[in-house]
Amino acid sequence: MGADIVWSCHAFARSGHVLEIGLSIASVLWGAMLGVFLLGTMTKRASETGTIVGMIAGCIVNLLLWLQPHALTFTIFGKQLIAPKIAWTWYVMIGSLTTFAVGI
Numbered sequence: 001m002g003a004d005i006v007w008s009c010h011a012f013a014r015s016g017h018v019l020e021i022g023l024s025i026a027s028v029l030w031g032a033m034l035g036v037f038l039l040g041t042m043t044k045r046a047s048e049t050g051t052i053v054g055m056i057a058g059c060i061v062n063l064l065l066w067l068q069p070h071a072l073t074f075t076i077f078g079k080q081l082i083a084p085k086i087a088w089t090w091y092v093m094i095g096s097l098t099t100f101a102v103g104i
Contacts, residue, residue, distance in 0.1 A: 024088035028066050031095015032058035038096060039103045046103055054103025058095040065091060 032055045039046040039054065065086050072083040086094070 035099025
């Protein structure tokens with residue numbers, strides 16, 4: 001157990017402040033929860049199945065954004081597109097919009 005603590009301190013020391021790391025991890029789920037809340041309060045046609053599928057989609061999108069190591073480059077129809085690394089402060093908005101759009 002002591003080795004785990006030493007390793008995690010060493011790993012997180014290079015990636016930023018503890019508060020930023022904690023908030024970025026929490027933001028992965030907060031966006032989906034906000035999307036579910038918005039579905040329940042703003043729409044009449046939200047169903048349980050749609051809400052669950054939307055929440056799973058929002059969590060997956062945010063998890064992929066959180067795990068993205070750097071900007072990604074795609075080639076679509078011969079054009080090169082760059083998807084930048086998105087800051088953790090946008091995860092809640094992206095997750096809630098994804099949850100809301102899929103859940104409807």
